[in-house]
Amino acid sequence: MELLEKRIISDGSILPGNVIKVGSFLNHQIDVKLLMEMGKEVKRLYEGENITKILTVEASGIAVATAFAAVMGTMVVFAKKHGTSNISGDVISCRTHSYTHNTDYNMVVEKQYLTDRDRILIVDDFLANGQALCSLIDIVTRSGAQLVGCAVAIEKGFQHGGDKLREKGIRVESLAIIDSIENGVIRFRR
C-alpha cells in the first residue's frame, strides 16, 4: 500500500537490530486517519469473506484492529498478555515469546468471545518471525471459530514469519512488506 510505504520512508527510523521505529504514526502516536485508510484496503482485500470479528493482541494491535473494525463494521476481541482480575470464566491461553521485549508471556482470550459462528480476521501492527500471529491462530483454531486470514500493517519480510504462514496455506495480507534494510535504506517487496 503506497500510502503506508511512503509514510514508513518519511516518518520511520531504524534502530539497532533492524528494529523499525514507527512510533510517530503507528504504535505510540497513532495517525488514526491513516489507519482508517489502511482499513479500507483490508476491507477491499477481504471483500465477501463475511468476517464477524477481528482478533488482535494488546497493546498496539488494538489501535489497528479498532480502526479496521470501524471501517469493516465488525467487533474486536483482543488477547490479553497476562491473566487479570477482570478475566473470569473459561479461557483459551497460549504461551508466547516476544523478541522485542525478550520475555515469555501468556496470551489469554475468554472462550465465550470466539464461537463456532465467528469468521475471524487476525490483525496486528507488525509481523516479524510470526510468533504472535501463530499464537493467535492457535487460539482461533482451539476456539472452534473459523480463521479467514491475517491482516498486518508492516511485515518484516526478511524475518520470514509471514512466508512460513503462507506456506502453511494461511492467507496473510501485509500492507507493507519490508524485504531488506541495508545502510539505512528500506526496500519493499513488489
Add this chain to the structure above:
Amino acid sequence: MELLEKRIISDGSILPGNVIKVGSFLNHQIDVKLLMEMGKEVKRLYEGENITKILTVEASGIAVATAFAAVMGTMVVFAKKHGTSNISGDVISCRTHSYTHNTDYNMVVEKQYLTDRDRILIVDDFLANGQALCSLIDIVTRSGAQLVGCAVAIEKGFQHGGDKLREKGIRVESLAIIDSIENGVIRFRR
C-alpha cells in the same frame, strides 16, 4: 449516555469487590459501533475546544481513544506501561499504582509527541480512584501541552476519583457514572 447505561445493565456483570465486568463490549471484546457512538457524544461535549490529540494509556484505553479519534479527526498518543526497546529519545514518565492489578508501573510517553501546540483530551475506559488519569494529567502538564479535559466511558462515582479531579477544576466528562452497586443493582448518577 443512555445507550451506554442500557448496555452496562444488559451486558455488564458485577464481580467481587464491586469490579464491573464489561468485557463483552468495552475492554476484552469491543463493540466498535458503540464506541463510535460514544465518540460522537464526546465530540459534541468538547465542540469548539480544538482538540489536537487524544492521550490514553495501554491497553484497553487504546480502543476507546482510537474510536473517539476516528470520530473527532484527531491523533492518538498512548502512554506505555513500561519502557520497551522501541522507546528512544526523551521521555516523560510517571509512577502509577493499579488497583485492578495491585501493582506499580511506570507510565511512559515520548516527549516529542506532546508539544506546546497540542490541546489534549485524556481518554480512558474506566475512572475509579483516578490514579491513571492523575498520572496522565501530570504527563500533559510536564509536556507543556494544554489539557482541555478528560473523557471516560464508565466512572465509578462511589470511588470519588472523578469528583476529586472536578474539585481541582479539571473538566471530566464520563458517559456513564455509577453511583452505587447494591445487591447487584447498578444505580447511575443523574
